[in-house]
Amino acid sequence: MNHCIACGMPMMRAEDHALSDTSKEYCKHCARPDGSMRSYDEAVVGMTQWMVRTQGIDAEVAKQMAVETLKSLPAWKSTAT
Numbered sequence: 001m002n003h004c005i006a007c008g009m010p011m012m013r014a015e016d017h018a019l020s021d022t023s024k025e026y027c028k029h030c031a032r033p034d035g036s037m038r039s040y041d042e043a044v045v046g047m048t049q050w051m052v053r054t055q056g057i058d059a060e061v062a063k064q065m066a067v068e069t070l071k072s073l074p075a076w077k078s079t080a081t
């Protein structure tokens with residue numbers, strides 16, 4: 001099983017991949033409409049909003065958690081500070 005390199009989500013089916021293309025290493029949530037991978041800043045915003053929405057935590061706290069989580073993922077290891 002593959003995990004998305006940009007958010008860590010398990011990708012179990014072809015349609016979980018960007019554009020349903022199993023050769024892509026990132027998931028549909030991390031892809032822009034044109035199929036390219038979103039930027040680090042977009043990933044931080046996306047994950048922050050997702051945590052606020054699903055866990056009801058404060059946006060500032062969620063952002064810190066998003067940055068911490070993204071740091072450990074292959075797509076951002078060299079990007080994140």
Ligand SMILES: [Zn+2]
Pocket residue numbers: 004005006007008009026027028029030
């Ligand atoms: Zn993803």
